[in-house]
Amino acid sequence: MSEQAGDDHLPNDVPAVQTALVEWYEADHRDYPWRQTDDPYEILVSEVMSQQTQLDRVVAAWEDFLEQWPTVADLAAADRGDVVGFWTDHSLGYNNRAKYLHEAARQVVEDHDGQWPRDPDGLSELMGVGPYTANAVASFAFNNGNAVVDTNVKRVLYRAFDVPDDDSAFEETAQRLMPEGRSEVWNNAIMELGGVACEKTPDCDGAQCPWREWCSAYQSGDFTAPDVPTQPTFEGSRRQMRGRVISVLNEYDELALDELGPRVRVDYAPEGEYGREWLRGLLSDLDDDGLVTLTDGVATLSRT
Structure with a gap:
């Protein structure tokens, strides 16, 4: 890796690093x-x-x-x-x-x-x-923001500049790297870099990563990165069941527990594992979020 500038993990020629990324982004990026x-x-x-x-x-x-x-x-x-x-x-x-x-x-x-x-x-x-x-x-x-630090940005900074896996270190380095007054293009560009070139499995050459000449991981071949939390399985999850409750009540407006239950789970049984007690738990969570009310055993979608 090129000579570092003090303890901030960045190369000495920060303007060159900035220019390379912005030009790479402006030349071609996903057009959302x-x-x-x-x-x-x-x-x-x-x-x-x-x-x-x-x-x-x-x-x-x-x-x-x-x-x-x-x-x-x-x-x-x-x-x-x-x-x-x-x-x-x-x-x-x-x-x-x-x-x-x-x-x-x-x-x-x-x-x-x-x-x-x-x-x-x-x-x-x-x-x-x-x-x-x-x-x-x-x-x-x-165009009035600070440096954005998401999972992609952390991965880029960790690999490219050996920034330690520490939130404050990521935030400080990201802010020092961002050109003043250019948060719009910069934050788009660095997130794009993490999304298309520096993913979990990197595509440095294929995506023509603009930071290859400074990147520690590219030079060493070690592309480890901070652990990325695994998204819980959606199918059969409590989150999916909560969504089904909302979907059903959006159609029927209000239903008694034993009318609602089978429409949420085909294996609903009033006294079973997925029965009234389980359904009340879901409805209680949704009530806490202000989405559903349960009165006298009847669930109603909140519309206020």
Whole structure:
């Protein structure tokens, strides 16, 4: 690897590293539709959808969502049950993300008069918007973000510059590497690098990685990287069953436990392992999220 600059894990010629990545990205990158907009609403929707779903699958869902609710005001005025139902129908992961997105839209409309916060601190005050998402929206909508650090970025920094597997080290190095005032293109570029060239199985030469001349892993042949958490199996999971409850209640509006149960699991038996006790547990979780109410043995989809 080339000579390092002090203890920050970066090569001495940081401007050359920056230029190489930006030019690589601008020459060719995946053309997702949310990369063609600076609308913070459209970008937030894409970021929330992408949290548990592969990007290629997000495209159709994102387009359908914006067709149904084109603006933040449209989403704020929507029935929450309809938003959650959309999330379930499109298999977009945890339904509470739909609830939080709906609530964030209401905050923008009701608390900010429809004007979006423009920096990560302001955006992080919206419901369900954590540090990563706040940075992403600030970067891609307003070119006003900090360095984004996701799993892909960590993998790149760990391999290329020997950054230790430590969140604070990743964040400090990422921030020092990002060109000032260029968060929009930079964060897109470094995430693209991790997504197409520096995946778990790297494709350095095939993807023409622009950092090969500085990359420690490329020079050593050691492409180990921080452990990536394994996504729990979806089929038969509690998350899948919660989604089925929402889907069924979105169709029937309200059902007694023993009417709801067989529609959620074909092996539902009132006194069995997957019976009333199990179903009450699911409904209790959904009630805590404000998605379902259970009154006198009747489950109802919350629509407020």
